[in-house]
Amino acid sequence: MEIKTALYRLMKGACAFAMASAAQAATLNIDIRNESGDSFATEQVIVSLHSNQALASSKASKRVHRIEQTGSQFKPFISAVQKGSSIKFPNRDRFAHHVYSFSEPAKFQSELYSQQESHEIEVAKTGVIVVGCNIHDWMLAYVYVVDTPHFGQALNKQVTFEQVEPGAYTLSYWHPAMPGPMTSALEVVDDAPQRIPLTINVKRIEQLAAPSHSFHEDEDY
């Protein structure tokens, strides 16, 4: 019995090894250099990797992305989701918000009293969702909808994509201040981790804070 089990385990391990080496998925590190020198802006940029083989990116993972309202600001200010995911808007403030968007990928409006959470808003199209609040009109959030599981925002000027199948890809980056995404072609070979340099030129956009009232100024102003 014991020998049989050991043999089975060995075979299983060998098979797994063989399979992994046959379709070696790569890890890609995108090194971002922002010509504007604005590292805050670099972290706002959404970097995504799109397979040129339509089928390869079809394994959409349906996830729920949350954008909070806290201190009359949306958090996160700029984020990305994969098409097919959904977004929820929890209100962490002690007062009501009225969250809405006119944008093509997700047109909705939701009245949210304190501590309420919106229903799941399905994101069926790619593009940019600009989210606002009808009550506090400085509130603003951007959600970039991509059609790939490989997307992210830079941390320490770097974005890492794991489990990237070999093939022809398009590397893309987007920022709300840009009229549209910028793209470049990229070949992923089945090999060890790759470092890809990406030069951008993006300046930050500031998220407006709630107006700071002093001297008994009225909120309605």
Add this chain to the structure above:
Amino acid sequence: MSRLRIPVTLIGCLLFISSIARAEQSPWSVDAMVGLRFDSGDTRQSWLNGGLGKFRFDDSSESTPVFDNLALGLAYKPSLTTSVHAELFYHDDPDGDVALTQAFWQYKPLTSSRWRSRYRAGIFHAPFSLENRGKFWVSTYTTRPSVINSWLGEELRTIGIEGIWTWRPSTQSSNKYSVIAAVFGFNDPAGSMLSWRGWVNHNRQTGVGETLPLRDLPAFADGQPFQQQAVEFEPFKEVDNRVGGYLGIEWRRSRSLRVQAVYYHNNADPRTIEDGQYGWRTQFSQLAVHWRFAQQWELLSQWMWGSTVMGKFGVDNDFDAAYVMLAKTLQRKHRLALRAERFSVDDKDYLGVLDPNDEEGWAATVAYSFMPIKQLSLSLDYTHNDWSRASARPTRIAWEESQLSLALRYLF
């Protein structure tokens, strides 16, 4: 002591009401304001005491504390879109009493469209003051607002309906464009104080049905043109059963700029008189700007010009006033404001010494405010004015006045 009895009782009531109506998630909310001030200076007898002096509190109350603007605000918000507001003031002056200054229903529909709107119906201040942007419509810069905003709070009140429609090109746009329109009744005698007393700096908001003292003019005497005028003046009275209106446009750019142009016409019939109150046909235009041109710095300016006509062959005046104010706020606790203003009333009728309204002058104010805690502000204000006015005698009055005020304002 009896002088203090009413305000002290009121403060007690305010504290009590505000403490019980603070329950979280309650549709009711209560705000209250207590203002206390000491004045000192070189002033003439106040217009509230029958004189022509331009300050609300004159030498008669000097060195004694006076309550200015004791106020209670109630709001009921049953939903995100609808609210009902009421504001009451107690005025510590010879004509003082509890006055209802605002009471209105507000509706702000939540529409996800590029157009937003806000509707108000009832009794409320027209949105023409860029300076009086505090709670209870008080100035957040000085304890004595400019002559324009003093007049707006004194003789004008919208008793009617108003709509503001705002267009924003996109959710992320920093520009907003608004159209303001209103129709109202009741404000037919507006223009009388401006003519018979002139421009003044004060923070006294007239309540509905409240009367203001008039100076005794030769034209009020028996056999003279305005002998039917009542001794007390009531600004918010319906005299002619006609409606007036105002229209305005506004541009706001983020939080840095607000530019407004308005036109007001009360459409009063100047030939009517009701219970001793004449119809004053008053119209004016105003251009206003509020510009935060640098961090902590603000520039405010309003320029108003118009005319008022009363009676058949009666009063015919043009008026004009403008101020420029520069304010700097440090650490959200300290604010320094400098304001310069000039004002005039051009008497165009032929009543001469019977009804002398011609006036010209200027005023300068410097104010420092300190806000140690969120509820409390302490202000030190100094205003100096220099003006001349036609009088019942062939010579003009030419006076200078100045006042230093230490004011405390507490909101709870």
